[in-house]
Amino acid sequence: MTLTAADVPAAARWYTDVLGVEPYFTRPLEGPAAYVEFRLGDDEDELGVMDARFATWPVGEGAGVVVHWHVDDLPATLARFEDAGATVVSPPTVRGEGWTTAVVADPFGNLLGLITSPHWAAAHGG
Incomplete structure (x- = not known):
């Protein structure tokens, strides 16, 4: 599952706090993150957060x-x-x-x- 955010570093901090796990993957490696990914649960399901600028679909509340x-x-x-x-x-x-x-x-x-x-x-x- 991939979510979007205008502020990926803020979203990464929020999800880290809520989920209790750190992202295992971040890009770019230097500077503010544009994409982060978490692995969740026994099945290691992936939750990604991508900078909304890169979405090719409608983003925002209710989208x-x-x-x-x-x-x-x-x-x-x-x-x-x-x-x-x-x-x-x-x-x-x-x-x-x-x-x-x-x-x-x-x-x-x-x-x-x-x-x-x-x-x-x-x-x-x-």
Whole structure:
């Protein structure tokens, strides 16, 4: 998943604080970052943050799609994002037994989906 930000260094700091991991990849190596990438979870899923100037699609609040990623504790994760400055766009919504989603907007205008899903958990030993 690739997100955009007008200020990639600020976004990198924000995501480092929220996710508790440092980016493993940054470009350019010298000067302000124009792209950073994090690896998340047991599957090492990649989350990239790219300078919005390089996007070939519409960027900004409400643009694009919402990509959901699975979290073990949705209320705690949602609170962590809110404490870090994210805005709840869609509060936790039960979609089925054990399956709940929420959507937040990060400070850079990206929409992020959070999900607890028994299907994902079962497929990944949870």
